[in-house]
Amino acid sequence: MKRCLNSGWRGSTAIVLACWTLLGAVSAADAAALRDKWCSKVHLRFFVGGAEGDAFGTIVYNGAKQAERDLGPTVDYVFSGWDVEKMTQQLREAVAVKPDGIAMMGHPGDAAIMPLAEEASNAGIKMMYQNVPVPKVVAKFGGGYVGAQQAEQGHALGVEAVRLAGLKSGDRALMLGPFSNESRGARERGTVKAMEEAGVKVVTIDSPAEWAADPNLAIPIITAALAQNPNFKAVGYPGGQQLGDVPAYMQAAGKKPGEIFNFGFDTSPQIVEGFKGGWVQLTADQQPFMQGYMPILGLCQEIVYGLAPINVDTGAGFVTPDNYQAVAKLAAEGLR
Numbered sequence: 001m002k003r004c005l006n007s008g009w010r011g012s013t014a015i016v017l018a019c020w021t022l023l024g025a026v027s028a029a030d031a032a033a034l035r036d037k038w039c040s041k042v043h044l045r046f047f048v049g050g051a052e053g054d055a056f057g058t059i060v061y062n063g064a065k066q067a068e069r070d071l072g073p074t075v076d077y078v079f080s081g082w083d084v085e086k087m088t089q090q091l092r093e094a095v096a097v098k099p100d101g102i103a104m105m106g107h108p109g110d111a112a113i114m115p116l117a118e119e120a121s122n123a124g125i126k127m128m129y130q131n132v133p134v135p136k137v138v139a140k141f142g143g144g145y146v147g148a149q150q151a152e153q154g155h156a157l158g159v160e161a162v163r164l165a166g167l168k169s170g171d172r173a174l175m176l177g178p179f180s181n182e183s184r185g186a187r188e189r190g191t192v193k194a195m196e197e198a199g200v201k202v203v204t205i206d207s208p209a210e211w212a213a214d215p216n217l218a219i220p221i222i223t224a225a226l227a228q229n230p231n232f233k234a235v236g237y238p239g240g241q242q243l244g245d246v247p248a249y250m251q252a253a254g255k256k257p258g259e260i261f262n263f264g265f266d267t268s269p270q271i272v273e274g275f276k277g278g279w280v281q282l283t284a285d286q287q288p289f290m291q292g293y294m295p296i297l298g299l300c301q302e303i304v305y306g307l308a309p310i311n312v313d314t315g316a317g318f319v320t321p322d323n324y325q326a327v328a329k330l331a332a333e334g335l336r
Contacts, residue, residue: 037072039300042101044075045094046296049105049131051081051213055268056240056288060130062334063292064103071300082209084108084181088116095119101299106132106145109183117141126302128295128309131288132184144309146294148286153315154187157236157263157284158194160318164282165234165261169199173234174225176207176218176242187265188238203229207238215245219252226253226260237264244270246279267319272331275324285327287314289335 046064050057061077068075078094080087088108095102095116102120104113106129117137120127127143132150137143167173173195177188192202205225211218226232237243243264250260257278265284274280291314298310319327330336 039304040072042073042300042303043099044073044101044103044296044299045078045097045099046075046103046292047078047080047087047090047094047105047130048292049080049082049087049107050241052079054082054213054241055244055270056212056266058334059268059288059336060292063289063294064296065292066289067293067296067300071296073296073300075296080105082107082212084112084184084209088112091116095123095125098123098125100303101126101128103128103130103295103299105130106134106147107181107184109181110134110136113137114140117143126299126309128298130291130295131286134183142309144295144298144311146291146298146310146312146314148187148284148315149313150184150187151190153265153284153286154190155194156190156315157265157282157318158191159198160284161191161234161236161261161263161282162195162198162200164320165263167195167198167200167233167261170201171199171233172201172203172229172231173236174203174205174222174229174232175236176205176211176222177236177238178209179204179206188236191236200234203232207242212239212241215242216248218242218245219249222249223253226255232260234261234263237262239264240266240268240271240283243280243283244268244274246274247277250279267324267327267331267336269332269334271319272324272328275319275321278321281321283319285316285319285336287316287336290314 048057048061078090084107091104113134114137121141129143129145131147133145175192177185179185195202246262261281263282267285294312301307327336
């Protein structure tokens with residue numbers, strides 16, 4: 001091959017033909033190594049995070065199902081309703097089944113996942129994590145991560161909210177989030193930190209997992225907070241489920257579209273409608289479809305080809321009233 005490439009194509013026609021024949025043989029060998037459904041002999045267990053039909057979880061699930069269709073593994077799907085104790089028990093059950101790989105939501109945190117990750121490692125089960133990072137677990141027992149970097153994305157959202165809402169030192173804002181969860185709450189703590197750095201006075205409300213499963217449960221709490229603090233200029237929400245329910249919160253509190261700057265995380269059909277109606281002003285896009293697709297791709301690559309774990313930051317930027325139409329159609333299809 002080297003002689004062919006260095007020859008400058010000088011010499012007889014026979015030499016040139018021989019070079020082309022050799023190149024063709026190499027290409028044919030490469031093509032023969034490629035195949036459809038190359039992960040078809042692999043058994044995986046995938047954690048969706050929410051309940052079936054959940055606004056965010058549905059997009060994650062659709063991404064995972066697309067990967068399953070493209071690559072061919074057998075995948076068991078686990079729905080947890082965002083309940084971290086339930087997730088931990090389900091992970092314990094998943095390790096006991098001994099699939100080839102597990103894609104796990106990181107919400108329970110390093111301490112809860114660590115002993116189960118050790119069991120998985122000892123059993124030869126490959127691990128991937130999505131949505132919430134577990135850096136200590138990965139450092140000790142390996143695995144990849146697909147999702148936004150929680151604290152960094154949360155802080156960036158806070159900075160953008162201050163800018164777009166025109167918040168000034170002394171202004172007041174309300175921020176909901178799972179603050180009692182050390183790992184998952186890092187994102188919303190980052191948002192609070194960014195606003196406080198700008199001098200904004202932030203009131204926080206801890207949001208239980210039940211609110212993600214049924215965002216209407218938050219209506220009396222949010223309306224009471226707004227009634228007690230009529231000078232709130234902005235309200236931040238911890239996920240797409242609650243951000244998508246903003247019209248219900250604001251109408252229950254007697255607020256008009258745009259009267260309060262509402263912001264949060266994720267995209268969904270409901271959030272798109274919120275933008276259209278003037279209820280939602282800002283959201284941070286973390287591309288949940290990728291959080292479904294990429295963990296399955298990563299596990300397949302590790303198990304079939306022996307490749308290293310993948311790490312993908314899915315924090316894509318911000319959606320605002322000026323650009324939401326770019327994702328509207330895909331959001332309606334459950335893909336963004």
